[in-house]
Each structure stands twice: as structure tokens, then as C-alpha cells.
Amino acid sequence: MKLQNKIIYILLTAFLGYTLLFSGFIYYSISRFAFTDFYKRLEIRAIATAKIELEDQKDNNVVQQLRQDYLEPLTNEKHLILEDIDPDNVVEDVRLGKYNPSFLQQIIARGIANYSYKETFYYGTLYSTPDQKEHLIILSAENYFITHHIAYLRNLIFTSLAIAFLLIVLFTIMFSRKIIEPIQNIIKKTRKIGSENLHMRLEVPESNDSVRELAKTFNDMLNRLETSFETQKNFISNASHELNTPLTSIIGEADVTLSKVRKPVEYVESLNAILEEAEKLQKKTQALLLLAQTGFDGKRQKFGKVRMDQLILDVKETVEKIQTNCKLCLDFSLLPENPLLLKVLGNEQLLHLAVSNIVLNACKYSNGQPVNIALAVMDGEIIVIVKDSGIGIPEDEMEYIYDPYFRASNTKNHEGYGIGLPLARNIIRIHAGELRVNSVLNKGTTVEIRLPKGNFVL
Amino acid sequence: MTKTILIPTDFTVKSLNLAKIALQKNLSSQGKVRLILVHGFWMSTSISDLLFYSKKSLLDKLETADFRASCKLLLGKYEDKIDQMTIDLFSGRNQSSFENYLEAHNIDEVYISPSYKYKLKNSSSFDLNPFIAKSKVKQVEVNWELSANHEDTQDELSALFFTHGQIAH
Numbered sequence: 001m002k003l004q005n006k007i008i009y010i011l012l013t014a015f016l017g018y019t020l021l022f023s024g025f026i027y028y029s030i031s032r033f034a035f036t037d038f039y040k041r042l043e044i045r046a047i048a049t050a051k052i053e054l055e056d057q058k059d060n061n062v063v064q065q066l067r068q069d070y071l072e073p074l075t076n077e078k079h080l081i082l083e084d085i086d087p088d089n090v091v092e093d094v095r096l097g098k099y100n101p102s103f104l105q106q107i108i109a110r111g112i113a114n115y116s117y118k119e120t121f122y123y124g125t126l127y128s129t130p131d132q133k134e135h136l137i138i139l140s141a142e143n144y145f146i147t148h149h150i151a152y153l154r155n156l157i158f159t160s161l162a163i164a165f166l167l168i169v170l171f172t173i174m175f176s177r178k179i180i181e182p183i184q185n186i187i188k189k190t191r192k193i194g195s196e197n198l199h200m201r202l203e204v205p206e207s208n209d210s211v212r213e214l215a216k217t218f219n220d221m222l223n224r225l226e227t228s229f230e231t232q233k234n235f236i237s238n239a240s241h242e243l244n245t246p247l248t249s250i251i252g253e254a255d256v257t258l259s260k261v262r263k264p265v266e267y268v269e270s271l272n273a274i275l276e277e278a279e280k281l282q283k284k285t286q287a288l289l290l291l292a293q294t295g296f297d298g299k300r301q302k303f304g305k306v307r308m309d310q311l312i313l314d315v316k317e318t319v320e321k322i323q324t325n326c327k328l329c330l331d332f333s334l335l336p337e338n339p340l341l342l343k344v345l346g347n348e349q350l351l352h353l354a355v356s357n358i359v360l361n362a363c364k365y366s367n368g369q370p371v372n373i374a375l376a377v378m379d380g381e382i383i384v385i386v387k388d389s390g391i392g393i394p395e396d397e398m399e400y401i402y403d404p405y406f407r408a409s410n411t412k413n414h415e416g417y418g419i420g421l422p423l424a425r426n427i428i429r430i431h432a433g434e435l436r437v438n439s440v441l442n443k444g445t446t447v448e449i450r451l452p453k454g455n456f457v458l
Numbered sequence: 459m460t461k462t463i464l465i466p467t468d469f470t471v472k473s474l475n476l477a478k479i480a481l482q483k484n485l486s487s488q489g490k491v492r493l494i495l496v497h498g499f500w501m502s503t504s505i506s507d508l509l510f511y512s513k514k515s516l517l518d519k520l521e522t523a524d525f526r527a528s529c530k531l532l533l534g535k536y537e538d539k540i541d542q543m544t545i546d547l548f549s550g551r552n553q554s555s556f557e558n559y560l561e562a563h564n565i566d567e568v569y570i571s572p573s574y575k576y577k578l579k580n581s582s583s584f585d586l587n588p589f590i591a592k593s594k595v596k597q598v599e600v601n602w603e604l605s606a607n608h609e610d611t612q613d614e615l616s617a618l619f620f621t622h623g624q625i626a627h
Contacts, residue, residue: 331619333478334535341534374619378530385616438614446616 003183007176008169015168023157031150038143039114042123045071046139049079050127054135074141076120082136087126090136099124099138107136119147182211190218198226199402227426242353245322246281250274283349305456306348308382309335312375315356319363326363327370334376341377345454346431354427357420358386358447364414366390366444377453384449393439401437410441459489460541464560464568464595466586467495467545468576469520471528471617478618479600480569481536490541494563498584501549517545520580528618548586556589565595573601 048071051063082090090096091104099122106113107124114123124138186202193200201222202215257270309332316328335342344351362371366388374385393401393408400406402425407418421437428435433451463480467473477493484491497520502508533540550556560568568590576585590597 333482334531334618336534337538372616372619374616376531376615376619377534378527379534383531383615385619387616387619446614448615 004176004180007179008172011172011175012168015172016165019161019164019168023161027153027157030153031146034143034145034150035116038121038145039123041074042114042121042139042141043112043125045074045077045141046079046123046125046137047127049139050081050135050137053081054083054127054129075144077139077141079140080136080138084133085136087134096138107138116143119143183214186211186215186218193222195229198222198229223429227429230422230426242284243281246277246284250277250281253277284353286349303345303347305454306344306346306351307339308342308344308384308451309375311348311351311355312373312384314352315359316373318352318356319359323360323363325368326366327368328359328363329370329372331372331374334374336377340456341453342375342382343454343456344382344431344451345456346451350427351431354424355384355386355449357424358449361420362386362388362390362445362447365411380453382451382453384451386447386449387444389444392441392443392445393437394441395439398437398439460492461487461489461566462492462494462564464494464496464563464565466568466570466576466590467497468578468583469497469522469525470577471524471615473574473576474525474528474532474618475602476569476571476574476600477532479602480567480598481532481539483598485536485539491536491539492541493543494565495543495545496548496559496586497546498586498589499547499549499580500551500582500584502582513547516547521545524615527615531615531618553589553592556586557593560593560595567596567598568593569598569600571600571602 045067048063048067052060052067080095082093082095085093087108091101091108096104100115100117103113103115103122103124107126111126112124114121116122119142120140121143122138122140124136127135127137129135182205189200189202201219204215204219205212253270253273257267312330316330319326320328359371359373367390369389372385372387374383374387376383376385391410394410397406397408401408402422403418425435428449428451431451433449436448436450437445438448439445461484463484465473465476465480467476474495477495480493481491499516499520502511529543529545533543548556548559550559570587570590576587578585
């Protein structure tokens with residue numbers, strides 16, 4: 001069954017059940033009230049009649065006057081008075097033949113009884129006059145209210161039920177449409193997203209409800225999908241990009257050393273340099289392998305404690321070795337006193353790779369001007385800010401900066417492959433972080449890395 | 459003993475540098491610091507505006523996400539030093555009302571920066587510096603330079619960092 005129909009049926013049964021119960025209750029209590037009220041009216045008339053017929057003339061005039069003035073005659077009102085009866089055998093009286101025997105017996109037993117037959121209501125009572133004589137009075141009349149008003153009420157309830165039914169149907173259809181609509185939208189949008197346009201995202205609605213959660217969850221899933229897609233696609237280019245730097249220095253070092261015969265000390269020195277670079281190379285291959293693996297299977301990542309301040313110092317060291325003309329300024333002025341707040345759950349090599357890529361970019365495009373790195377902690381988030389005063393990124397090219405191999409139009413004079421930033425973003429995404437880039441052309445670029453704090457205890 | 463410091467702000471991250479410097483200077487002294495970030499804001503003269511006046515919603519409108527984040531950064535860094543940090547609006551129109559405000563809040567020091575030009579984003583906002591200059595309270599002048607030689611057009615989190623000359627002149 002379609003979800004929309006399901007919602008309609010559930011709402012319909014709930015609302016209709018409620019209205020039926022409600023109107024049934026009203027109908028029942030009104031008719032009950034009409035019965036008791038009518039018997040009371042009969043009772044007053046019975047007593048008044050008895051007073052007029054059986055008691056002294058003196059008071060009678062007053063009562064008769066009262067009855068004529070204030071008690072309107074009921075439809076088909078009839079009364080029967082049996083004077084001075086013997087309670088034991090009055091039931092057999094001929095004049096009482098047309099009444100229900102159990103009604104008569106009840107009058108004798110309790111002194112008061114009533115019953116109704118078709119539309120006529122009967123009320124009977126024993127009345128004793130001051131001279132100790134018992135009299136039986138039976139009053140009967142038709143209940144106009146029951147026959148007419150209750151019928152009107154019944155019709156009214158039925159018509160209002162019919163109207164309510166229509167309204168409820170209309171309302172539930174509209175309601176279910178309104179509820180279903182955002183989900184339908186999500187379905188439509190999700191269908192459009194394929195492997196060729198994985199960068200598309202669903203619109204997250206403003207309202208804070210489950211649909212928003214759903215859209216967010218879809219977007220998160222798309223993020224992960226895109227990341228793993230890209231890491232697979234770009235693995236080779238990433239690898240060659242990353243491995244090139246140490247390889248160049250190894251080749252250069254070896255070339256220079258081999259150009260002429262040298263002293264043993266110099267050989268040791270250059271071999272040491274080569275070893276260091278080779279170790280770096282190994283670390284990078286490991287990191288890239290890890291990155292590739294994360295694309296296939298999230299379980300194989302080895303996550304541990306990473307202290308961000310230490311990481312940034314390491315990055316500074318690495319970057320200064322690669323880009324010797326780069327001035328790096330660290331600003332740790334807003335570091336918290338609690339070192340636990342600086343720890344991120346993550347993979348150190350990957351994070352190192354990401355941050356060093358960003359800092360290297362900043363150095364590369366700032367033409368020797370100082371690059372600032374700041375670290376701060378806010379509300380469970382660790383923020384790394386890398387700010388340069390370099391060439392910036394043209395505004396209309398901002399949306400492409402994460403595309404692999406994309407290079408902004410003003411980077412012609414700089415060597416590069418257009419891989420560093422997408423790689424960094426993939427790594428940050430793996431760590432459930434966020435990367436923000438702000439840039440003004442020819443003035444500089446600010447990159448903000450936000451990483452969630454790991455839940456470590458001392 | 460708690461020291462109360464008044465800092466004029468225009469709800470930019472840059473202006474929070476005053477607060478940062480104030481906290482750094484008081485770090486070695488004993489006792490905690492109570493910070494009051496105050497913004498000059500003319501009250502509306504319309505009755506209906508005054509009827510529905512709410513300082514909270516007004517502040518919500520004026521504060522930016524980065525400003526809030528920077529406040530949290532400062533709170534995180536100096537959480538042991540800060541006794542209280544409040545953001546307030548001053549709506550007085552003359553010098554005596556400003557003096558009153560200082561007295562009511564027990565202000566010990568006011569930090570000002572002669573080189574920083576306040577960016578008043580709202581038409582009802584006004585610069586507090588003339589009031590501060592004429593007041594009798596202790597004034598601390600500080601200057602900071604952005605390391606970048608250009609004037610930033612954007613107001614972002616990074617404005618709180620990379621400032622040199624953090625010691626007052």
C-alpha cells in the first residue's frame with residue numbers, strides 16, 4: 001500500500017471514530033434527558049390533577065388556576081383516577097385492562113412507576129388524601145419532544161457526520177500530500193544523482209524535522225560516496241604527485257654526488273639525505289595506500305590520537321624543508337590550557353598530508369610573503385586557519401577548486417597538478433571535518449579546517 | 459578581586475582583538491576578569507518598536523556566526539580567567555548617561571584602539587569612542603596591526619589571529 005493511502009486511512013479511521021463516538025454520546029444523553037424530563041412533567045400534572053379532583057374545593061381553585069395558567073396541555077393528555085382503592089386487588093380492576101400489568105404492580109409496590117409504549121408515556125402514582133384514603137392516578141401523554149425534536153437532532157447529526165466525513169477526507173488528502181511532498185522531492189532529486197554528477201547535493205529544508213534529517217543523511221552518504229569515488233579515480237595521479245617531490249630530491253642528490261669522486265664523509269652525508277627522503281617516500285606511499293583503502297572499506301583505517309599542535313609543528317618542519325623560501329608564522333595565542341581539547345581522532349599521516357598540502361599551496365602561491373597558521377579550539381571543534389597573502393582565487397572559479405586537475409586561471413606561472421586541495425578535502429571528510437576556503441583575488445586566501453574533537457579522557 | 463573591563467565592539471571579529479589583548483594583559487594579575495562588550499545603539503523612537511523591544515533578538519540580529527565563534531574561542535582559551543562575558547547595548551544619548559552606565563556596571567577599565575575604525579553596519583549604531591574619550595574612567599589604549607598589508611574586506615575568524623604588536627603602546 002502506498003504511504004499516502006496509509007496515512008489517509010489511519011487519519012480517516014481515527015477522525016471518523018472520534019466523531020461517531022462523540023455524536024453517539026450526544027444523541028444518547030439528549031434522549032435520556034428528554035425521557036426523564038418528560039416523566040417529571042407528567043408527575044407535576046398528575047399531582048395537580050389529583051389535588052383538583054380529590055381534595056377540598058377551597059384550595060382547588062388556586063391549583064386549577066395555576067394549572068390553566070402555567071401548565072400547557074400535552075398532546076393526547078389523558079388521566080385516570082381510581083378513588084379509594086384497595087392496593088391488594090386493584091390490579092384486577094377492569095378499567096386498568098389496557099395498561100401494562102407489571103407497570104401496575106410497580107405502582108402498588110413502590111408508589112411510583114412509569115413506562116412508555118410507542119410514543120405514549122405513562123406515569124402512575126398512589127396519592128393519599130388527608131382522610132387516609134389511597135387513590136391511584138395514571139397520567140398518559142404523547143412526548144412531542146421525543147417524536148419531533150429527537151428526530152430533528154438525529155437528522156442534524158447525520159448531516160453533520162456526512163459533512164464532517166467529506167471535510168476529513170479532504171483534510172487527510174491534503175495533509176498526507178503535504179507530508180509526502182518533501183519525501184517525493186528527495187526521491188526525485190536522488191534519482192537525478194548518478195556516478196557522473198556525484199557532486200550534486202539535496203537541498204536541506206529549513207524546518208527542523210525528520211525530512212531535514214533524511215536530506216542531511218543522504219548528503220552525508222553522498223559525501224562519503226563521492227570521497228571514495230574520487231580517491232579511487234585519482235589514486236594514481238595522487239600517488240605520482242605525492243611521490244614526485246622526494247624522488248626528485250633523491251635523484252638530484254644522487255646526481256650531484258656522482259658528478260665527481262668525493263670523500264667518504266660526503267658519500268655518507270648524501271646517502272643519509274637519500275635515506276631520509278626515501279623514508280619520507282615510504283611514509284607517503286603508506287599514507288596513499290591508506291587513502292586508497294578508505295575508498296574501498298572504511299574499516300581498514302587505523303585511527304588514533306593526534307595532537308593538532310604537534311601535527312602543525314611537524315607540518316611546519318616538512319614544509320620548510322620542501323619550500324625553503326617560505327616564511328611560516330604560527331599563532332598559538334588562543335590555545336586552550338587543557339591539552340585534551342587538542343586531540344583529534346584520526347590518522348596522523350593522512351592529516352599531516354592534508355595540512356601540509358594546504359600549507360604548501362599557501363607557500364607556493366604567496367611568492368615569499370609570510371604564511372600564517374593558527375590553531376584554536378571552539379565548542380568541541382578544532383580549527384586550523386591557514387592564511388596567505390598570495391595571488392588568491394578568482395571568484396567565479398571558486399566552485400571548481402575541489403575538482404581534481406582543476407587549476408585556477410591565474411596559476412600559469414606556478415607548477416602544480418591540481419590535486420592537493422581535493423586530496424586534502426577527501427582526508428578532512430574522512431575525519432568528519434569541514435574545509436572552508438575564502439579567497440580574494442590578488443589579496444590572499446584563507447583556508448579553515450574544522451575537525452571534531454576526539455572524546456579522549458586523561 | 460574581580461576586575462570589570464569595558465570593551466566597545468561593532469560585532470566584527472576584528473574588534474574582539476581588544477578583548478583578546480585585554481585578557482592577555484590581565485593574565486598575570488590576580489583575580490578574575492569580567493568582560494562587558496558594549497555596542498552603541500540608538501533606541502527606536504517608535505512606540506510599536508519599543509513595545510516589542512527585546513535586547514536578545516536585537517543582539518541575535520547584530521551578531522554574526524563568526525563573531526559568536528570567536529567569543530567562544532576566547533571563552534575556551536581564557537576560561538579560568540573570565541568570570542563573566544556579556545554583550546550589551548548602550549542606548550544613552552549624552553555623556554552623563556554614559557558615566558551612569560560605567561558606574562552602574564562598576565567598570566574599572568576601558569580598552570580602546572585609536573587606530574581601529576569601527577564599522578557600523580546598522581544605521582542605528584553609533585561610535586562610543588567620543589564618550590569614552592571624555593569619561594573619567596581609566597582608559598587603556600592598544601594598537602594592533604594586521605600582518606597582512608591590505609585591509610580585509612571580509613570579516614572572518616582569521617581576523618582574531620595574526621596580529622602583531624599585541625603589547626600596548
